[in-house]
Amino acid sequence: METVVFIxxxxxxxxxxxxxxxxxxxxxxxxxxxxxxxxIAVLFLNLGAQLLAVVQVIVYTGAIVVLILFVMMxxxxxxxxxxxxxxxVGQRLLAGLIGLLFLGAVLAIIVIGKDAIVxxxxxxxxxxxxxxxxxxxxxxxxxxxxxxxxxITAGLLTIAVVGAVVLSRRPNDLAPIPEPESMINMGxxxxxxxxxxxxx
Amino acid sequence: xxxxxxxxxxxxxxxxxxLVFFGKRIGEPRSGWIGTGAVALSFVxxxxxxxxxxGEPEHTYELSLFEWIPAGNFSVxxxxxxxxxxxxxxxxxxxxxxxxxxxxxxxxxGDSRFPRFFTYLNLFVFSMLILVLGDNxxxxxxxxxxxxxxxxxxxxxxxxxxxxxxxxxxxxxxxxVGDWGFMVAIFMTFFAFGTVTYAEFLPLSxxxxxxxxxxxxxxxFVGAIGKSAQIPLFIWLPDAMAGPxxxxxxxxxxxxxxxxxxxxxxxxxxxxxxxSWIPWMIAIVGIATxxxxxxxxxxxxxxxxxxxxxxxxQLGYMFLAIGxxxxxxxxxxxxxHAFFKALLFLGAGSVIHGxxxxxxMRRMGALRKVMPVTAVTFIIGxxxxxxxxxxxxxxxxxxxxxxxxxxxxxxxxxGLITALLTAFYMSRLVFRVFYGDARWGESAEGELAxxxxxxxxxxxxxxxxxxxxxxxxxxxxxxxxHPHESKWPMLVPLIVLAFFAAIAGFxxxxxxxxxxxxxxxxxxxxxxxxANFDLGAFQLTFELVLSTTxxxxxxxxxYMVYLKNKVDPRRIELPFFANGWYIDQSITKFMGGAGxxxxxxxxxxxxxxxxxxxxxxxxxxxxxxxxxxxxxxxxVRWYALMIGVGAVLLVAFAMTQVSF
Amino acid sequence: MESNLSLAYLxxxxxxxxxxxxxxxxxxxxxxxxxxxELMLNAVNLSFVTFGKMLNDISGQIIVFFVMVVAAxxxxxxxxxxxxxxxxxxxxxxxxxxxxxx
Numbered sequence: 001m002e003t004v005v006f007i008x009x010x011x012x013x014x015x016x017x018x019x020x021x022x023x024x025x026x027x028x029x030x031x032x033x034x035x036x037x038x039x040i041a042v043l044f045l046n047l048g049a050q051l052l053a054v055v056q057v058i059v060y061t062g063a064i065v066v067l068i069l070f071v072m073m074x075x076x077x078x079x080x081x082x083x084x085x086x087x088x089v090g091q092r093l094l095a096g097l098i099g100l101l102f103l104g105a106v107l108a109i110i111v112i113g114k115d116a117i118v119x120x121x122x123x124x125x126x127x128x129x130x131x132x133x134x135x136x137x138x139x140x141x142x143x144x145x146x147x148x149x150x151x152i153t154a155g156l157l158t159i160a161v162v163g164a165v166v167l168s169r170r171p172n173d174l175a176p177i178p179e180p181e182s183m184i185n186m187g188x189x190x191x192x193x194x195x196x197x198x199x200x
Numbered sequence: 201x202x203x204x205x206x207x208x209x210x211x212x213x214x215x216x217x218x219l220v221f222f223g224k225r226i227g228e229p230r231s232g233w234i235g236t237g238a239v240a241l242s243f244v245x246x247x248x249x250x251x252x253x254x255g256e257p258e259h260t261y262e263l264s265l266f267e268w269i270p271a272g273n274f275s276v277x278x279x280x281x282x283x284x285x286x287x288x289x290x291x292x293x294x295x296x297x298x299x300x301x302x303x304x305x306x307x308x309x310g311d312s313r314f315p316r317f318f319t320y321l322n323l324f325v326f327s328m329l330i331l332v333l334g335d336n337x338x339x340x341x342x343x344x345x346x347x348x349x350x351x352x353x354x355x356x357x358x359x360x361x362x363x364x365x366x367x368x369x370x371x372x373x374x375x376x377v378g379d380w381g382f383m384v385a386i387f388m389t390f391f392a393f394g395t396v397t398y399a400e401f402l403p404l405s406x407x408x409x410x411x412x413x414x415x416x417x418x419x420x421f422v423g424a425i426g427k428s429a430q431i432p433l434f435i436w437l438p439d440a441m442a443g444p445x446x447x448x449x450x451x452x453x454x455x456x457x458x459x460x461x462x463x464x465x466x467x468x469x470x471x472x473x474x475x476s477w478i479p480w481m482i483a484i485v486g487i488a489t490x491x492x493x494x495x496x497x498x499x500x501x502x503x504x505x506x507x508x509x510x511x512x513x514q515l516g517y518m519f520l521a522i523g524x525x526x527x528x529x530x531x532x533x534x535x536x537h538a539f540f541k542a543l544l545f546l547g548a549g550s551v552i553h554g555x556x557x558x559x560x561m562r563r564m565g566a567l568r569k570v571m572p573v574t575a576v577t578f579i580i581g582x583x584x585x586x587x588x589x590x591x592x593x594x595x596x597x598x599x600x601x602x603x604x605x606x607x608x609x610x611x612x613x614x615g616l617i618t619a620l621l622t623a624f625y626m627s628r629l630v631f632r633v634f635y636g637d638a639r640w641g642e643s644a645e646g647e648l649a650x651x652x653x654x655x656x657x658x659x660x661x662x663x664x665x666x667x668x669x670x671x672x673x674x675x676x677x678x679x680x681x682h683p684h685e686s687k688w689p690m691l692v693p694l695i696v697l698a699f700f701a702a703i704a705g706f707x708x709x710x711x712x713x714x715x716x717x718x719x720x721x722x723x724x725x726x727x728x729x730x731a732n733f734d735l736g737a738f739q740l741t742f743e744l745v746l747s748t749t750x751x752x753x754x755x756x757x758x759y760m761v762y763l764k765n766k767v768d769p770r771r772i773e774l775p776f777f778a779n780g781w782y783i784d785q786s787i788t789k790f791m792g793g794a795g796x797x798x799x800x801x802x803x804x805x806x807x808x809x810x811x812x813x814x815x816x817x818x819x820x821x822x823x824x825x826x827x828x829x830x831x832x833x834x835x836v837r838w839y840a841l842m843i844g845v846g847a848v849l850l851v852a853f854a855m856t857q858v859s860f
Numbered sequence: 861m862e863s864n865l866s867l868a869y870l871x872x873x874x875x876x877x878x879x880x881x882x883x884x885x886x887x888x889x890x891x892x893x894x895x896x897x898e899l900m901l902n903a904v905n906l907s908f909v910t911f912g913k914m915l916n917d918i919s920g921q922i923i924v925f926f927v928m929v930v931a932a933x934x935x936x937x938x939x940x941x942x943x944x945x946x947x948x949x950x951x952x953x954x955x956x957x958x959x960x961x962x
Contacts (some may be wrong), residue, residue, distance in 0.1 A: 003865060010872045016357040017876050017899055021883035026891050029956055036876075040902050043869070047909050049921050064898065070892060071939045075946045080914035086886070087955060088835055095885035099878045105851045106874040110867055113912075123896050134921075142924055147926075149336075150870045155931045160933035165938035170947070834958025841885050 004047050013039035030069050037061050050134045201252030202261045203281050204245055208290060209329035211242040216322040223315030225722040232305035239301050239325050243294035250287060258724045259284050262335060262399060281335035281398055289332040289462055292538050297325045299693035303546050304446040306689035307553060324350035327389040328455050337386045341708035348375045367442035373516055378426015380854045385419035386852040388825035403679045405469035413473035417710030420467055428460030430519055431490045434512045435784055441504040446550030453511045453545050454538040461518045465527045472729040483523025487614050488515030499777035502559050503548050506629050511541055517600050525731030526603030528719045533600055536592035536704045540584035547578035550690055551633060554683045561632045568634040570683045573691050575634045577698035582630045586749040588621040595705030598747050606733050617752055623754025631762040663692035710740060728795045871909040877903035888953040894938050901931050
């Protein structure tokens with residue numbers, strides 16, 4: 001049963017991931033991202049992390065992706081991106097090569113090393129309890145062992161909120177930045193810009 | 201109360217910080233008042249501290265604020281040593297500085313960099329106080345360099361003119377020679393004692409090996425002659441007159457140039473422990489400087505140049521006093537000189553101001569009618585420096601000469617001749633500026649031509665010549681000069697200084713021991729090493745009468761030459777003197793000729809070996825950078841890709857390290 | 861759970877991570893780049909929970925919790941930057957930031 005659930009979810013996750021990377025329209029990418037995140041939430045359930053599964057759905061799909069979509073609508077940047085051209089020569093080739101090398105290396109380690117890749121020891125103090133519920137156990141840990149880290153994340157979120165407000169405040173002098181003289185006359189390749197008319 | 205000593209330098213520092221950051225915004229009159237107020241408050245604090253110092257044992261108090269440089273067993277504190285010597289210095293530095301600040305408000309009125317001037321002045325006063333109050337050689341050196349830097353800033357204050365800028369550079373570079381000596385002395389002191397704090401090493405000095413003490417004393421002397429403008433390093437001081445006149449009064453007459461004298465008095469136990477030729481050398485350099493500068497001063501036409509050489513000459517007297525063991529006499533003369541020379545400079549500034557920036561004495565004369573206050577105060581200063589009793593200069597100069605006679609009659613004789621010259625050239629200055637005919641607006645060449653007309657036959661030709669020049673000057677706006685008296689901020693300091701220049705001599709009257717207030721006050725600092733002798737009543741009277749006669753003789757001679765025209769001035773104002781014994785020219789010639797070859801050789805070495813290495817490194821870096829530049833193309837994604845490459849390399853490395 | 865399934869989770873995590881990473885490298889729209897970063901973060905989260913399961917340790921899930929908080933903060937700031945950038949220069953891509961180059 002577990003294996004079946006894993007296979008189905010894994011397919012959804014990978015399909016979603018590929019969708020994010022390859023859709024020309026950012027809105028489609030965002031929808032694919034939702035699929036991936038849902039798949040991972042199911043995998044979390046499968047791994048016995050019930051709280052994380054729920055938080056994944058609420059925070060990621062419920063908040064983060066919605067926020068991303070909201071920004072798209074706000075700015076009207078949901079235009080399609082030209083995926084045919086690539087201003088950086090060799091960027092794609094190199095990126096693919098790097099990705100493959102990295103993936104190959106990691107997969108090789110997993111396949112060759114099998115269980116030996118996990119070098120830690122079985123936990124004693126923080127063992128996953130079969131009797132206490134997942135939520136209770138995480139909550140207890142968070143407010144005892146990790147209480148300082150928890151407080152610091154509270155500070156981090158506050159800073160992020162303040163930073164977001166400061167950054168997105170409308171500046172007084174909202175003139176579009178002209179093309180710098182030096183960039184024009186440098187003989188570099190032209191700057192990329194999303195074409196004005198999208199090919200909907 | 202005495203614990204407030206830190207406030208004395210802190211107040212000018214606060215003024216400096218306020219002005220350096222907000223000076224432009226504070227604006228013209230107010231920034232001047234802030235600067236003046238800071239220094240005046242510092243003076244008030246000095247009075248309070250003085251009252252507290254009476255209660256301290258031996259009138260000495262030490263305050264250590266914090267450790268400044270801890271380095272192994274070498275440690276320097278920011279600390280203040282308040283003893284009779286530094287107290288006396290603090291008094292006249294803050295007092296005179298406050299008066300000169302006030303004067304500058306009037307003098308600098310309308311200058312485009314008015315706030316900056318007071319910024320520098322406050323920084324200068326702070327540095328000078330650190331120099332005087334520092335409880336160790338390093339802190340004194342900090343102040344020493346601080347006053348040097350301020351001196352440079354202020355000499356070149358009107359840096360738009362090339363000659364002002366190069367005068368600043370000349371002062372700075374000449375001072376560096378002295379600073380080198382001071383630094384070597386500090387290293388040597390640490391080497392010999394393991395400490396640079398006065399209170400720790402000065403009591404140990406009598407036990408020092410003679411060669412070590414001699415070397416330290418020699419190096420300190422090199423430092424002192426740089427700062428205090430003695431032979432051969434005096435050449436910067438006359439050129440330093442390029443700065444605004446209050447600067448000349450404060451830095452180049454009253455305070456900074458006396459720092460060398462202060463330093464030598466401060467380390468008097470080391471001089472006492474050194475070989476016997478060190479005091480002799482100091483005395484000889486002092487008297488030679490005094491004589492040489494006095495002769496040069498006789499032939500100068502620029503009113504400030506006369507005063508500058510006169511300062512060099514008076515500083516020579518102070519060095520003479522140190523050399524003959526009259527430390528208190530040196531300090532005494534330093535104080536009286538500060539009063540009357542500051543007064544003379546400020547008076548000269550008032551004249552220059554009233555004459556619309558005219559400095560040439562050939563175009564002055566008869567000014568006592570239009571500038572009565574300036575004239576009266578200036579005359580008091582003149583009588584003081586000329587050594588006419590009962591004004592201050594008479595007592596302090598005579599004190600020095602008494603010590604000189606105790607050491608050697610030759611020093612005494614040259615000292616007397618120099619006193620005669622002093623009276624002569626100062627009288628010449630006064631007669632030419634305040635008496636005689638009004639020569640305002642005339643060209644200097646015209647007056648020379650007139651003189652020629654009196655003596656020579658070719659009258660017509662000369663007059664044509666003069667007319668041509670007059671015409672040219674009138675065209676340039678020099679024709680109509682209307683001298684005027686200065687405003688009250690400039691006159692108040694003159695009056696106060698004139699008062700002190702008149703009475704400062706009573707600080708140290710030679711008649712009975714009880715009247716020697718300054719000697720008694722300085723006893724804890726110099727007591728043991730002061731030359732000690734008793735003048736009989738007859739000898740004292742003889743000396744005083746002789747000095748008075750000499751002074752009056754000098755004045756009379758000047759009267760005959762410059763008011764009665766009995767002698768042609770040109771027979772006295774020899775070109776040899778006017779050109780400062782051709783010392784500047786000789787240095788230039790040596791540096792341009794024989795010296796230059798040596799420097800070129802060094803420059804070659806520098807260019808080929810040192811620059812070669814430096815440039816090689818630079819070229820290699822540039823070449824490498826040009827190639828590496830293509831990686832930094834500005835694309836964020838490219839940078840991310842590089843991170844990816846790094847990650848792959850790390851994984852690859854990890855794979856070589858593990859074994860399953 | 862048998863260990864082979866755990867290893868399959870780790871492989872899935874690695875594949876997802878590389879997909880996200882390649883996406884960051886080849887996409888120019890900053891919004892999509894942020895989404896790709898989210899993919900990478902989720903891949904790491906998955907591996908954390910798997911490791912926690914293999915070692916029978918609750919800390920694996922706790923660290924995921926913290927990663928999510930940091931990811932939320934990062935998205936907020938990232939989006940604010942994108943908004944600020946798009947105001948100045950509508951339709952700007954990540955490559956256009958090279959005009960900032962000195």
